[in-house]
Structures are given as C-alpha cells and as structure tokens.
Amino acid sequence: MKNIAVIGAGITGVTTCYALSKRGYKVTVFDKNRYAAMQTSFANGGQLSASNAEVWTQMSTIMKGLKWMFRKDAPLLVNPRPQWHKYSWMTEFLAQIPNYEKNTVESARLAIAAREHLFSWAQEENIEFDLETRGILHIYQNQQDYDHATKVNRLLSMGGLERHAVSADEMQAIEPSLRGDLYGGYFTPSDSTGDIHKYTRGLEKACTRQGAHFIYDATVQKLHTDGSQVRIDFAQANSGDTQTETFDGVVICAGIESRSLSAQVGDRVNIYPVKGYSITVELPDAVSQQSAPWVSLLDDNAKIVTSRLGLRRFRIAGTAEFNGENYDIREDRIRPMVNWCRKHFPDVDTEHVVPWAGLRPMMPNMMPRVGIGKLPGIYYNTGHGHLGWTLSAATAEIVGDIVSQTMPAELDNSLGTLSEPLRRAS
Numbered sequence: 064m065k066n067i068a069v070i071g072a073g074i075t076g077v078t079t080c081y082a083l084s085k086r087g088y089k090v091t092v093f094d095k096n097r098y099a100a101m102q103t104s105f106a107n108g109g110q111l112s113a114s115n116a117e118v119w120t121q122m123s124t125i126m127k128g129l130k131w132m133f134r135k136d137a138p139l140l141v142n143p144r145p146q147w148h149k150y151s152w153m154t155e156f157l158a159q160i161p162n163y164e165k166n167t168v169e170s171a172r173l174a175i176a177a178r179e180h181l182f183s184w185a186q187e188e189n190i191e192f193d194l195e196t197r198g199i200l201h202i203y204q205n206q207q208d209y210d211h212a213t214k215v216n217r218l219l220s221m222g223g224l225e226r227h228a229v230s231a232d233e234m235q236a237i238e239p240s241l242r243g244d245l246y247g248g249y250f251t252p253s254d255s256t257g258d259i260h261k262y263t264r265g266l267e268k269a270c271t272r273q274g275a276h277f278i279y280d281a282t283v284q285k286l287h288t289d290g291s292q293v294r295i296d297f298a299q300a301n302s303g304d305t306q307t308e309t310f311d312g313v314v315i316c317a318g319i320e321s322r323s324l325s326a327q328v329g330d331r332v333n334i335y336p337v338k339g340y341s342i343t344v345e346l347p348d349a350v351s352q353q354s355a356p357w358v359s360l361l362d363d364n365a366k367i368v369t370s371r372l373g374l375r376r377f378r379i380a381g382t383a384e385f386n387g388e389n390y391d392i393r394e395d396r397i398r399p400m401v402n403w404c405r406k407h408f409p410d411v412d413t414e415h416v417v418p419w420a421g422l423r424p425m426m427p428n429m430m431p432r433v434g435i436g437k438l439p440g441i442y443y444n445t446g447h448g449h450l451g452w453t454l455s456a457a458t459a460e461i462v463g464d465i466v467s468q469t470m471p472a473e474l475d476n477s478l479g480t481l482s483e484p485l486r487r488a489s
C-alpha cells in the first residue's frame with residue numbers, strides 16, 4: 064500500500080486525506096497546530112457559495128478597490144509599505160485580467176461539483192456542521208452594483224449555476240428580518256452555509272476511522288525528494304525534537320505556507336495571505352434569535368457575507384487586507400461589521416461578539432493550485448483564496464484522481480516522467 068503524507072489539516076488537507084484514504088492510500092497528515100482547522104478554516108464566512116464564484120481580477124473591481132484605499136473603514140486595505148512579494152503578486156494579479164471570465168466560469172463549475180461530495184461525505188460519516196440549505200441572497204443598494212451583478216450572472220450560468228433576480232419586496236419575503244435600503248438582489252436557492260471548523264473536525268474523525276494518522280504540534284521544516292521517495296523533517300512542539308519520516312508522495316495543503324514549502328522542491332506556488340475578519344454574534348435571547356437572518360446574505364457593496372450557525376450563532380465576515388502574514392485583530396476593522404449588523408438587524412443583541420482574523424491563501428489568478436509538482440511524488444491542493452470551504456471537496460477529488468493515476472495505491476511507483484496533461488492540471 065502506498066504511503067502518502069499530507070501537509071496541513073485545514074479544510075483542504077482533511078478533504079484530501081479523506082479522498083486518498085477512500086482510494087486505498089495509507090495517509091499521514093502533519094499539522095503544526097494542536098487540532099485540525101485552527102488556522103484559516105476556523106471561523107470563516109461559512110458560505111458554500113457557487114454564487115460568489117466571481118474572481119476579483121476585473122477592471123471595475125480593481126477601480127473600486129483603489130477608491131476604497133482612501134477610506135479607513137473600507138472593505139479593502141493595502142499596507143503601502145514596500146514589500147517585494149506583495150507588489151510582485153499584485154502585478155501577476157493584474158496580468159490575470161484577461162482570464163476573468165474563464166476563471167469565474169470555472170470556479171462556479173467547481174463549486175457546484177464540490178456540493179455533491181461535501182454533502183454525501185457528511186451524510187456517510189454523520190457529520191453535524193450547522194448546515195443551512197436556505198440559499199444565498201446577494202443584496203445591492205444601488206443600480207450600478209446591481210447591473211454589474213446582472214453581467215456576472217451570465218458567467219455563473221455558463222458555469223451551470225441558477226441564480227435569479229429578485230426585487231426589494233421579494234428579498235424581504237425571502238428573508239423577513241432584513242432591514243435597510245435595498246435596490247434589488249439575486250437569489251441562489253441551491254447555495255448553503257455551514258460551520259467549516261465543525262465539518263473539518265468531523266471529517267478528520269472519519270479519516271481516522273479509515274486508518275489515516277494525524278500528527279499534530281508538528282511543523283514540517285524540510286522536504287527532500289530523491290525521485291522515488293519523499294523525506295519529511297518535522298519539529299515536534301512539545302519536545303522540540305526534529306524527526307524524519309519517509310513517504311511515497313506528499314500533497315501540500317498548507318494554506319499560506321504552501322508557498323515556502325513548494326519552493327523547497329523547486330515549484331512556484333505564489334500564494335499571498337489576504338487577511339479577512341469575522342465576528343460571531345452570540346444570540347442569547349428569543350428576540351435576537353428571531354431577529355437574525357436564517358438565509359445567508361452577501362452584501363456586495365460592504366463585501367460582507369453572513370451565515371446562521373444554528374439557533375444561537377450568527378456569523379458575519381468580510382474585508383480584504385494586504386498586510387503580509389499578520390494575524391492582528393484590529394478594532395477599526397471589526398467595528399464596521401458590528402455596525403453593519405446593527406443597521407440591517409437592529410434587534411440583534413451585539414453585546415457578545417467574538418472577533419477573528421484569518422489569512423486567505425490566494426493565488427494571483429484566484430484559482431486553486433491542484434496537481435503535480437516538478438518532481439515525482441509532489442502534489443498540490445492549495446491556494447483556494449476566498450472560496451476554500453466552497454471548493455475543497457471538488458479539488459480533493461481531483462487531486463485524489465491525479466495521485467491514483469500517477470502513483471496507483473497498490474502498484475509500485477514506476478511511472479518515471481510525469482505526463483504533460485497532468486502537469487498542466489496545476
């Protein structure tokens with residue numbers, strides 16, 4: 064039986080582990096944290112949103128972003144301090160503008176494909192994760208934003224998504240608790256929400272039942288490959304000892320750290336950490352519970368997404384900050400989300416609000432990197448940016464198939480040079 068390592072126990076690493084275990088591989092997952100899903104897969108927006116598949120590499124989005132740079136409470140913030148990685152990444156991001164339509168269509172297609180796997184795994188493995196299948200409502204306050212959404216709809220429907228226009232009255236009927244000025248909206252009944260952390264922990268347990276092994280508090284420091292085996296050196300947090308284990312292959316699912324790990328094996332996976340924040344509003348009483356929405360919302364102007372996580376929790380997430388590997392929770396970034404909650408849901412109690420910040424592992428084309436590396440035995444399933452929860456069940460299946468084709472679980476690894484089509488899969 065082939066032995067595969069997975070680096071990272073976030074949503075991408077755990078779904079990859081599950082896909083590989085199902086295909087008959089012996090899988091070992093390394094994570095530097097004490098538990099699964101403690102980094103970006105901890106408290107995100109919760110949306111399983113094919114309707115949010117639009118990539119940001121578009122001139123009007125970039126112009127809006129530039130205007131926002133001068134507003135302190137704007138959803139976008141760029142630290143102007145010179146930093147080579149940030150500016151070179153942004154240059155590559157701009158170079159992706161011609162691929163905007165293609166990548167939006169492909170993201171929507173992947174997001175739809177992911178649903179089937181994510182839901183069937185949850186059912187098979189009995190995972191409870193506060194799933195709400197009441198759809199996602201995009202809300203717009205002015206005609207300009209609404210007209211842009213109408214253009215995006217054409218691309219989403221090319222990707223196979225059904226999303227329909229709704230009037231302000233219809234929006235109120237879909238989510239009666241919604242308040243504030245509304246111009247119009249788009250509703251996607253097939254989208255849903257759920258708690259990424261609960262799901263990842265549940266799937267991790269399922270992987271363990273299937274024989275996978277998780278090594279926590281273990282920071283992977285060095286990857287070596289001799290063409291047939293991959294050696295992993297890792298430091299154990301408790302003892303400080305460095306240990307080594309050897310595998311037939313490795314899948315790198317290390318979120319924002321995939322970039323430095325990939326460089327060790329001669330690949331370039333140009334991930335930039337794009338910071339976002341969430342607040343989890345605790346709903347302590349019947350009034351708050353009734354006044355918070357159950358239908359998931361996406362306010363395109365404020366760049367805010369919401370999800371209802373059971374009776375007692377309401378999650379609000381958003382903002383994009385280009386400020387390197389920085390996890391600081393800033394009060395001036397959290398306050399606009401609390402104010403947004405008060406404006407649209409005035410009867411929701413905001414006394415107990417739990418703030419969080421996470422770093423989206425973002426590629427310049429905003430598409431995940433899924434496929435093989437330059438050297439044999441190296442695979443990637445990483446760089447899912449703003450849509451890791453939405454896409455990872457599909458990309459885990461894709462990388463599972465690629466590993467099966469290049470390194471069958473029960474046969475020896477005699478493939479030698481990897482074929483060009485698979486190389487292009489990345």
Ligand SMILES: Cc1cc2nc3c(=O)[nH]c(=O)nc-3n(C[C@H](O)[C@H](O)[C@H](O)COP(=O)(O)OP(=O)(O)OC[C@H]3O[C@@H](n4cnc5c(N)ncnc54)[C@H](O)[C@@H]3O)c2cc1C
Pocket residue numbers: 070071072073074075076093094095096099100101102103104105106107108109110111112281282283284316317318319320321337338339340341368380381420421422423424445446447448449450451452453454
């Ligand atoms: C505010 C916010 C809101 C979001 N909302 C949504 C949403 O509504 N819908 C959606 O689809 N997506 C959303 N996302 C994006 C989504 O959360 C991410 O794309 C996803 O969680 C990334 O998962 P990951 O497995 O790639 O990374 P992570 O969850 O960060 O996992 C990477 C893991 O690798 C481990 N690791 C890294 N380096 C090493 C090493 N050297 N050794 C050992 N372990 C290592 C880390 O400890 C970590 O556990 C949001 C993100 C943010 C920040």
